[in-house]
Amino acid sequence: MFDKQYDVIVVGAGHAGSEAAAASANMGASTLLVTMNLQNIAQMSCNPAMGGIAKGQIVREIDAMGGYSGIVTDKTAIQFKMLNKSKGPAMWSPRAQSDRMRFAEQWRLMLEQTPNVDFYQEMVSGLIINNGVIKGVRTSLGIEIRSKAVVLTNGTFLNGLIHIGDKQFGGGRAGEKAATGITEDLIKCGFESGRMKTGTPPRVDGRSLDFSKMTVQPGDENPDKFSYSNVTKPLExxxxxxxxxxxxxxxxxxxxxxxxxxxxxxxxxxxxxRYCPSIEDKINRFADKDRHQIFVEPEGWDTVEYYVNGFSTSLPEEVQFKALRSVEGFENVKFFRPGYAIEYDYFPPTQLKHTLETKLIEGLYFAGQINGTTGYEEAASQGLMAGINAALKVQEKSEFILKRNEAYIGVLIDDLITKGTEEPYRMFTSRAEYRTLLRQDNADLRLTPMSHEIGLASLERLKRMEEKQKASDAFVQFFRDTSVKPEVINPILESVDSSTMKQSDKMFKIFARPNITLEYLRKIDSVKKYIEENNLDTEVLEQTEIQVKYSGYIDKEKNNADKLNRLEEIKIPEQFNYDNLKSLSFEAKEKLKKIRPTTLSQASRISGVSPSDISVMLVHMGR
Structure with a gap:
């Protein structure tokens, strides 16, 4: 294998690396996945869960694109919840607890069954670079492996330093050594680097806990799943x-x-x-609060190990132990291991293009925590996009970039590249200005056609998506075309204190009322008959209800997105001389020269670039 030149080498096999390798290989690129320990592929280093607020939307998007995270989560889930169900559908966010050991095992098995993926276990200690172009990697044994592109997904391993109280030692994760050499190579090439930290709570023995003193947190009564494919089923x-x-x-x-x-x-x-602080940070920042929630999460179906969510800490182990024993239900707790903090190297993401290729080294891509993000889902989505673009580059095809109005993944990458980050970046629904368009229920409708076009999402997925779209559109049209008489609908309207009708009207108008759900309309014979005759599933029914109820909001956001895309179409030349524009503010010039935006739309989102600066550029470019 060492004499073979690969198309793509992926360094690191966490969530970003695993998705990068899968995407690259499934697009036909010969791919080598190099990791320090093949037993820890896609290890859930922190909490045993996928999804959550905005993160759940990202997992759905990864799945819609043909990535593996949604399928792996469904196959290894032990609990499923749809969060924010009391709010509008733009806020609904799926979350699943996973069996930690089975999650990693399922990822490895799926990667092993993916054609074009080779594996190698060793530490990558350097990069082979020739005249600003990546040529491969060098391992700690001095082995050189050649490739046309390299994706770095090093997580917390680059010069990782673990802290527990006044003790500190090198490591990329508990029980695993840090990775050295790559940071030093990149700095020599002119990259700017920084340090970030994250932390994790203690793991405890469930046999030592008194659950009768705690509040039960069950999953949904009728659980959903992540993947749009039919290879997985909801939990029984x-x-x-x-x-x-x-x-x-x-x-x-x-x-x-x-x-x-x-x-x-x-x-x-x-x-x-900031949004996942340690317990000591919470006590310090919220001194007025006399208590904080602790979620006690099982690590799998059969194991007795539990994750103490909300008790992340780097305090001395004896302090952790003493304090946790004073938490109700934890009086006799036994530790599997204490919590710790970890510091690691990252590279400010303003040094990247929207494809996640570095500006300084051609063919070199960064994905995951190396870009300053936090979270499995954020990492996995970057790995997917880096893997796609690395494969496209070696195949000499056009790059693939998702816009802010097309996906949360597009928001994430644009935020990183345009604004940078000085603290671990986490996705929230509030970061997306078009969140009514970017719902978890329609990720397949948004992204599967695009992914199929570049050769990733399968034809089977595309057909499944098209059937869902067709069935949903037809059902919406049914409500637009079908009238209902007052004597049929008024008893339903009266039952929910909604104003009654004096004459027949289209069902669409009735359905659009906030307090009239599909469950009420299913009592009408014509609706019931339509659903049964067309064998409509839950996904189609949900999609139809959202399209009817939120049509006004959806149309408004589409119009706003179209306006933004007009600026997106105005390209800025690569070597544009901002110093020639005397009317630009000094701050705008400095920021624009550093980030080098590719479009006026991107330039408008840079902190320090004002609307008047954009007007100056529009005039200069003849617009």
Whole structure:
């Protein structure tokens, strides 16, 4: 294998690396996946769950594109919940608890069954670069492996440093050594690097917990699933999670160790994730709160190991243990291992193109935490896009970029490339200005045709999506065309305190009322008959209801997106001289020269570039 030149080498086999290798290989590129430990492919380093607010939408998008994360999650899930169901569909977010061991096993098996993927276990310690073009990688044994493109997905391993109280030691994850050499090679090439941190809570023995003192957190009564494909099914039975709380006593015990906390005594200087803070950070920042939620999550179907969600910490292990024993239900807790913080190298993502290819080295791609993101889902989506674009590049085909109005993945990558990040970036629905368009229910309608066109999503997936679209459109048209008489609909309207009708009207108009759901309309014979005769499934029914109820909002967002895309079409020449534009503000010039946006739309989203600066550029470009 060492004398073979690969099309794509993927370094690292976490969530980003696994999706990158799968995408690259499925697009026909010969792919080598290099990792320090083949037993830990797609390891869930932190919580045993996929999805959540905005993250669930990303997993659906990955699946719609033909990625593996949704299928693996469905096949290894132990609980499923649709979050934010009480809000509008733009906010609905699927989340699944996974069996940690089976998740990693399923990923490995799927990758092994993917043609064009080779595997190699060793640390990559350097890059082979010739005249600004990537030529391959060098391993710690001095072996050189050649390729036309390289995707770096190093996670927390680049010069990783683990902190537990006043102890610190090198490592990329508990029990695994750090990776060295790559950062140094990149800095020599002119890359700017930085440090970030993240943390994880203790893992405990479920046999030592008293669940009777906690609140049960069951899954949905009728669970859904992530994948749009028919290779997975919803769960038939689920495992419960539980919830308990910290207390004033717990906080006091934790404070006793603050002087030995690497976060407070200056040992950790890098920035951690704001939206997933450690327990000591929560106590410090929210001093007025006398308790915080703790979610107790099983690590799998059969294991007794539990994840203590909400108790992430890098305090000394004896402080962690003493404080956790004061949490209700944890009085006799036994540790599997303590929580810890980890610092690692990242590279500000403004050094990348929208394809995730680096601006400095041709054929070199970054994906995942190396770009300053946090979370499995954010990493996996970047891996997917980097793998796609690496394969397209070696095949000399056009690049593939998702816009902000096309996918959360597009929002994520555009935010990183255009704005950069100085703290671990996490996706939220609020980051997407077109979230009514970017729902979890329609990811296949948005993305499967595009993915099939570039050679990733299968024909079977495309046909399945087209059938769903056709059935949904036809059902919406049924409601537009079909009238209902007052004597049929009024009893239903009265039951929900909605104003009654005096004459017949189209069902679409009735259905559009906020308090009239499809469940009410199914009581009408013509609707019931249509559903039964056309054998409509849950996905089609959900899609139809959303299209009827939110048609006004959807049309408005589409119009706004079309306006934005007009600026997207105005390209900025690669060597554009911003110094020639005397009317540009000094800050705008500095930012534009550093980030080098490719379109006026991207330029307008750079912090420090004002609408007047965009007007100046429009005039200069003859618009």
């Amino acid at each position: 039975h689920q495992r419960d999670c539980h919830m308990t709380y910290t207390s004033g006593k717990v906080h006091d015990l934790l404070r006793e160790g603050f002087d030995r906390s690497p976060m407070f005594n200056g040992r950790i200087k890098s920035i951690g994730p």
